Amino acid sequence: xxQGTRDEMLGRLASAVRSITVTHPxxxxxxxxxxxxxxxxxxxLAVVLREQGxxxxxxxxxxxxxxxxxxxxxxxxxxxxxxxxxxxYDALNRVLLDPLGPRGDRRFQPAVYDRTTDTPLSxxxxxxxxxxxxxxxxxxxxxxxxxxxxxLRIFVSTTLEKTVDRAVIREHRVSSRADVERRWRExxxxxxxxxxxxxxxxxxxxxxVHNDEPQQPAWETQTH
Numbered sequence: 397x398x399q400g401t402r403d404e405m406l407g408r409l410a411s412a413v414r415s416i417t418v419t420h421p422x423x424x425x426x427x428x429x430x431x432x433x434x435x436x437x438x439x440x441l442a443v444v445l446r447e448q449g450x451x452x453x454x455x456x457x458x459x460x461x462x463x464x465x466x467x468x469x470x471x472x473x474x475x476x477x478x479x480x481x482x483x484x485y486d487a488l489n490r491v492l493l494d495p496l497g498p499r500g501d502r503r504f505q506p507a508v509y510d511r512t513t514d515t516p517l518s519x520x521x522x523x524x525x526x527x528x529x530x531x532x533x534x535x536x537x538x539x540x541x542x543x544x545x546x547x548l549r550i551f552v553s554t555t556l557e558k559t560v561d562r563a564v565i566r567e568h569r570v571s572s573r574a575d576v577e578r579r580w581r582e583x584x585x586x587x588x589x590x591x592x593x594x595x596x597x598x599x600x601x602x603x604x605v606h607n608d609e610p611q612q613p614a615w616e617t618q619t620h
Contacts, residue, residue: 399614402440405605408615409550410444412603413529416547421453421496421528423545427537427597428552429588430580431559431566433607437552438533451525453496457534459507460488464514473578475586483534484508485541493545496530535588538597551601554608556585 398408416422426438435456442452461467462484470477491505502524507517524530536542538549559580571579591597598604606614 397614397616399612402611402613405613405615406440406444409441409603409605410448412548412617413441413445413450414448418498418547420498420500420526421502421524421530422547423493423496423530424532424548424550425537425542425546426531426533426550426552427535427601428607429554429556429559430535430584431562432552432554433562433610434533434552436610437550437605437607438531442531445529445531451528453504453506453524453528453530455492455506455530455532457483457488457532457537458511459509459517460484460492460534461509461511463509463516473582475583475590478583478587479536479590483536485539489541489545492530492532493542496524496528497545502526502528536591536595538600539591539595543600548603549601550603550605551598552605552607553598554606556588558608559585 398405413422413424424441426434426441428434438454438456442454445452460483462482467482468474468477469481487508491508494500495502495504503521504524505519505521507519509515510517537546538551543549602618604616604618606616
């Protein structure tokens with residue numbers, strides 16, 4: 397178990413990325429519960445990798461949601477709906493993960509959906525350099541549809557109760573405390589418990605970042 401400053405942890409993650417030897421872009425998953433700190437960590441890691449001269453593709457699971465009309469067949473607060481109905485994994489594999497993989501042509505799209513306008517997206521197809529790094533954050537990234545697509549798997553761990561408090565702070569401008577707490581306690585936290593019980597994502601992770609104290613994180617490396 398390593399423990400230290402935020403910069404030391406980011407250095408360790410960047411070193412892990414450098415250690416990946418593949419002939420195609422390196423696909424990095426940053427998984428974890430909502431409000432665990434995945435997006436912040438992914439953004440910070442992308443900065444470090446760019447400073448080291450890597451071409452970074454930054455993408456997120458939020459840009460691979462199904463349209464709102466399709467996302468809630470089981471109800472807006474359904475945990476099973478969050479896990480089974482929210483994300484378009486076929487599109488994610490087809491336009492991003494597989495093109496960057498060992499049999500891909502490196503011609504990719506980083507998104508298929510705009511969450512703010514609830515509309516489909518079709519951004520221009522871009523060709524990635526062979527030594528590029530995809531830094532991809534999101535929930536449920538170790539599930540069976542995706543697990544074989546990652547070259548490095550990072551899981552950001554924090555107590556689920558702490559994610560509620562962070563979410564209230566993060567979303568106070570757009571949602572009331574009562575609404576945030578309801579969504580977390582009825583939908584997001586139970587869906588994470590379902591994921592943890594069925595997939596056991598920490599068993600698949602190469603690195604687990606313990607992010608209860610973001611400025612003093614701990615991390616552990618696992619061999620598989």
